[in-house]
Amino acid sequence: MLIVPEREIADLMTREAAFDAVEGVFAAMASKDAYNFPVIREAIGHEDALYGFKGGFDKAGMALGLKAGGYWPHNLEKHGHINHQSTVFLFDPDTGMVKAMVGGNLLTALRTAAASSVSIKHLARKDSKVIGMIGAGHQATFQLRAALEQRPFEKVIGWNFHPEMLPNIEKVATEAGLPFEAVELDQLGHDADVIISITSAFEPSLMSDHVSAGTHIACMGTDTKGKQEVETALLGRATVFTDEVAQSITIGEAQHAIFNHVIRPDNIVELGAVINGTNPGRTSDDEITLFDGTGVGLQDLAVAASVVDLAVKKGVAIEVDF
Known part of the structure; x- marks a missing residue:
């Protein structure tokens, strides 16, 4: 399994790459080549937090997995961490074996911004x-x-x-x-x-x-x-x-x-x-x-898969026997 820590994401994922990944996912969804799994999102009754899972399968991009995480509204003031926290897990569509674990905080911010940016490109x-x-x-x-x-x-x-x-x-x-x-x-x-x-x-x-x-x-x-x-x-x-x-x-x-x-x-x-x-x-x-x-979860999978490829090329992905 490959691990791409949160600290590496800023040097790997650009706004342009996030835009291309999200635009491609939207197109694949409309063509029925990719679909999202039902979202689980719950108030956990602790720290006013919302926690959940988003996942899916993109047959066009061969990305299978999920993002786990949510929103802890007191993180910044109490712990010095950003309020949104998440991690993306990717799996091999052919075997079901785990492929990668990727820090999802910056990726979430980039893919969310990319989504509105794609809408501006096509609708404004x-x-x-x-x-x-x-x-x-x-x-x-x-x-x-x-x-x-x-x-x-x-x-x-x-x-x-x-x-x-x-x-x-x-x-x-x-x-x-x-x-x-x-x-x-x-x-x-x-x-x-x-x-x-x-x-x-x-x-x-x-x-x-x-x-x-x-x-x-x-x-x-x-x-x-x-x-x-x-x-x-x-x-x-x-x-x-x-x-x-x-x-x-x-x-x-x-x-x-x-x-x-x-x-x-x-x-x-x-x-x-x-x-x-x-x-x-x-x-x-x-x-x-x-x-x-x-x-949608497919956005997270698309940007995470792109990051894993870049991390391998740059030699910053951590390989572990899992």
């Missing part, structure tokens, strides 16, 4: 100039860096429940040579051509009447039953895309719209269909597009 208006960020935590910085590579953005605007955290995304904007402005949500929705929402909220912050026609929204924080980042009515106005419909309607942003009969499951399109060319995606400059990014 080509002339998008202003990007709005809702959320300013650790993951938001990854989201913004990846998104800025997809369109010629000229300005970054942001809002966060805790305004003192906004310098996190202002720093990313400054590094990219772009101006940053802290705004209220109504202005953010009005001015932004692309909006990324990346919070852990259980109540919506972005309302339907905040959002202008032609906006692309990537909802990336809702991955658990009960979570919600945007008003249900917004999904009724938008054309809704997702990584996987089954997760979107049960643990994703669409769960509330489905429950309230605002949309139906067959209204939701898998982004892979747009990538494959079997769905047109955006059809007008006035259309609101919304990507419900729930985070």
Whole structure:
């Protein structure tokens, strides 16, 4: 078995490689060459933590495995560790034997950012100039860096429940040579051509009447039953895309719209269909597009498999007899 420690990931996985892996997985899912296993995600009743498993099998990429991990909200303040913790396990599809164990913390951040970035590439208006960020935590910085590579953005605007955290995304904007402005949500929705929402909220912050026609929204924080980042009515106005419909309607942003009969499951399109060319995606400059990014296990397997290959080539993979 090969081990790729967390400490090695930063030197192995790039945003470009993560983007390519995630885009490929979405396409394979839409072609029915890859499928995810049912997600297990539970509150464990200790440290307010959410813990679970995501896995699947990508026949096109021959990746089989799972990611184990979750969210420990007090980690940073109590232990000095990031709140999201995870590890990816890969298995040989031919034998079932374990192939690799890979540190999953940075990979999770990169693949989540890649997913919204893929949605921007395929769904946002080509002339998008202003990007709005809702959320300013650790993951938001990854989201913004990846998104800025997809369109010629000229300005970054942001809002966060805790305004003192906004310098996190202002720093990313400054590094990219772009101006940053802290705004209220109504202005953010009005001015932004692309909006990324990346919070852990259980109540919506972005309302339907905040959002202008032609906006692309990537909802990336809702991955658990009960979570919600945007008003249900917004999904009724938008054309809704997702990584996987089954997760979107049960643990994703669409769960509330489905429950309230605002949309139906067959209204939701898998982004892979747009990538494959079997769905047109955006059809007008006035259309609101919304990507419900729930985070599928196949994303984790794809980036982890890529990292293992690179680790072997660079001689940093640790081989153990297991």
